[in-house]
Amino acid sequence: MMGQSASHRLAGLENCELREGTPLEIDGLEIASVLAPQSPEALVDAILALRAEGLAALVVGGGNRLEVGNLAQRADVLLSTRGLSGVHELDADEGIARLGAGTPLAQARAAAVEAGWELPLDAPGPGATLGGVLAAAATGPRALGYRQPRDVVLGLDVVLGSGDLTRCGGRVVKNVTGYDLAKLYIGSRGTLCVIASAWIRLVPSPQRVLLLEASSADLGAACRAGLRASRFNSARSCVVSFEGDAEPRVLVELAGDETTVVNDADQLHAELETRTVEVAALDAVRARSLGGHRLAVRLPLLPSRFEAVVERLSSHPCSLLAYPGLGYLHVALDRVGDAPGDEFGEGDSMAPWFEMMDEIAREARGGYVVERAPVDLKQQRDVFSTSSSPLPVLKAIKQRFDPDGVLAPGRSAGRI
Numbered sequence: 001m002m003g004q005s006a007s008h009r010l011a012g013l014e015n016c017e018l019r020e021g022t023p024l025e026i027d028g029l030e031i032a033s034v035l036a037p038q039s040p041e042a043l044v045d046a047i048l049a050l051r052a053e054g055l056a057a058l059v060v061g062g063g064n065r066l067e068v069g070n071l072a073q074r075a076d077v078l079l080s081t082r083g084l085s086g087v088h089e090l091d092a093d094e095g096i097a098r099l100g101a102g103t104p105l106a107q108a109r110a111a112a113v114e115a116g117w118e119l120p121l122d123a124p125g126p127g128a129t130l131g132g133v134l135a136a137a138a139t140g141p142r143a144l145g146y147r148q149p150r151d152v153v154l155g156l157d158v159v160l161g162s163g164d165l166t167r168c169g170g171r172v173v174k175n176v177t178g179y180d181l182a183k184l185y186i187g188s189r190g191t192l193c194v195i196a197s198a199w200i201r202l203v204p205s206p207q208r209v210l211l212l213e214a215s216s217a218d219l220g221a222a223c224r225a226g227l228r229a230s231r232f233n234s235a236r237s238c239v240v241s242f243e244g245d246a247e248p249r250v251l252v253e254l255a256g257d258e259t260t261v262v263n264d265a266d267q268l269h270a271e272l273e274t275r276t277v278e279v280a281a282l283d284a285v286r287a288r289s290l291g292g293h294r295l296a297v298r299l300p301l302l303p304s305r306f307e308a309v310v311e312r313l314s315s316h317p318c319s320l321l322a323y324p325g326l327g328y329l330h331v332a333l334d335r336v337g338d339a340p341g342d343e344f345g346e347g348d349s350m351a352p353w354f355e356m357m358d359e360i361a362r363e364a365r366g367g368y369v370v371e372r373a374p375v376d377l378k379q380q381r382d383v384f385s386t387s388s389s390p391l392p393v394l395k396a397i398k399q400r401f402d403p404d405g406v407l408a409p410g411r412s413a414g415r416i
């Protein structure tokens with residue numbers, strides 16, 4: 001048995017595509033075999049086969065953010081959800097949809113709009129899938145209006161790492177008794193289960209959407225203005241962006257009925273001297289601030305700490321994207337200082353920077369997540385700056401849901 005390729009050992013699974021392609025490199029691991037079950041039942045068989053063969057898998061949706069998490073200890077195959085896609089049900093009267101996990105977000109959005117609703121998920125990424133967004137608990141700036149992914153999910157069908165197909169919640173959230181396990185699975189990044197499908201509560205399409213922008217020479221003032229703007233009735237998103245030498249910008253998206261949007265826009269204009277810009281500018285700012293950098297960190301913050309923390313970080317050569325109303329901040333950088341030798345990866349040059357992040361997190365009584373980093377940095381540190389106290393619970397949960405470590409072993413906090 002030893003020495004045979006993963007594909008060879010998994011051949012013959014029914015209703016499951018198996019392909020050997022150009023190896024995909026994720027965090028230094030090269031994975032060439034792709035297993036794509038075409039139904040939840042085939043997914044159960046695939047996971048049972050992986051267990052029986054002692055193989056490990058990385059779940060893949062659109063593949064936009066496979067690098068988030070600690071380094072995987074092993075990964076023999078990519079377990080693709082592309083065969084689990086489709087709009088299974090869309091109730092245009094109630095605004096409830098049941099969608100396959102592999103459904104591209106763009107397709108789910110279009111189906112919702114056609115039925116007169118909106119999909120309240122705005123995570124970016126070309127070809128991002130519903131399952132990938134839920135598994136990553138990925139949010140975009142519109143979470144201020146849409147709320148977080150866990151708030152819009154009514155139910156999930158999942159296959160655990162043990163191979164059990166289970167359902168939590170459903171068409172109506174009242175189906176949940178006891179602990180709502182969907183809250184655990186959302187954000188578990190493919191380490192406990194594979195999400196097969198989800199019931200989503202859609203939101204009514206707004207009558208009017210307006211994106212307003214203002215610049216400010218003063219970053220602190222921009223943060224204060226952003227926080228106030230986040231409290232407007234129709235504020236659907238509010239970001240403060242700071243990119244190197246450019247002036248800080250505040251972008252506020254208003255969405256709702258015509259009267260409220262126009263009233264809020266007038267009030268905001270009086271306060272901030274805003275100009276109206278194309279709605280697409282919001283996604284462009286986000287992509288520019290977060291895309292392509294060597295290191296990206298997500299840091300939760302109390303609204304009262306925003307100004308001080310943003311001022312402190314802005315003295316380093318980084319891009320900041322702050323969501324004052326949502327209580328978190330993205331920090332992206334390529335070097336730690338302007339002097340030669342400040343490129344990271346050289347010796348221990350990042351240590352003082354991480355000490356500063358640890359201090360900020362301690363003051364905020366929170367933790368941060370290193371969402372992107374070079375492999376050598378990930379070898380040195382846990383990307384989840386969690387205190388060690390929840391680790392025994394995390395270990396017990398992993399053991400219960402994925403006893404043989406089939407799903408992305410090593411990727412969770414504490415390298416579990």
Ligand SMILES: Cc1cc2nc3c(=O)[nH]c(=O)nc-3n(C[C@H](O)[C@H](O)[C@H](O)COP(=O)(O)OP(=O)(O)OC[C@H]3O[C@@H](n4cnc5c(N)ncnc54)[C@H](O)[C@@H]3O)c2cc1C
Binds near residue numbers: 059102131136
């Ligand atoms: C330019 C850019 C900006 C971004 N900005 C943000 C941002 O501001 N905030 C934010 O939160 N995210 C952000 N993201 C992340 C991104 O939106 C999502 O993480 C991604 O789109 C998820 O979709 P995917 O299908 O590509 O998932 P993938 O990248 O394929 O997978 C993401 C994770 O989920 C797991 N997974 C995938 N499908 C399933 C499933 N069905 N069941 C269980 N596990 C699964 C994978 O193993 C992996 O750990 C950004 C991405 C890009 C490219």
